[in-house]
Amino acid sequence: AEDLFVDGVIHPDRIDLVARMSADFYCHASGDAVFIVRKPVGHTGIGYDRLPDFVKQSHLLSANNIAQLANCEHMPTEQELKQFVAALEAPLEQKKTFDDYEQAGDYRGMFALAIASFDGNDARAEEYFERTARAALAVDDTTTAWFALMYPRQQKA
Known part of the structure; x- marks a missing residue:
């Protein structure tokens, strides 16, 4: 046993x-x-009600993904997002497509390529950011997931 x-x-x-x-x-x-949703032991999460509408209305994130984000203590700040993006290296292999990075589970490469292809109005690029967030959440990296979801909205502001 x-x-x-x-x-x-x-x-x-x-x-x-x-x-x-x-x-x-x-x-x-x-x-x-069988999947894992971490219990917010010792802290209070954001909660579903306080999640931004763009998270709650996502067509790509699962209920489990949304619960992972709701369990976070807080959303990252715009300054943290800027620091993360500045430190994010551009994809080394220029011939790789977004789908190649996704299949490899390389969500940082996905994020860098999404940034490179983002022009502020492209719905497909916004989809790339949500797919990046979903890939980050698959390995419980909620911080990168938040950054991926926040980036296109911060750029439009």
Whole structure:
């Protein structure tokens, strides 16, 4: 039974889980169906109600992604965003497309390419920033996700 535990917690990949949904419906919960939403222990998150509308109305972010952002203590400041962007290196491989970076899980490369292609009016470029945020959230990097979501709005202001 000890092989079920990882760091003192039962690891979901080491057991066969079934979730009851309603009536006679059940769900086999394993593999990619199991995900993590960190509990805001010791701090109070922003909360769903205080999230900006552009986050709540996203067509690309999942409910889990939005919950990750709502669990953050605060949104980064514009100054933090400017510092992050200044430190962000341009993609080294100029022949790579946004999709190439996304497939590789390189959300920093995605962000740099989104910045390079952003002209302030391009809906596709804004989609790139949301996809970048989604990729950052997949590895629990909420700060970079916030930066990616804030960048196009800060540039328009």
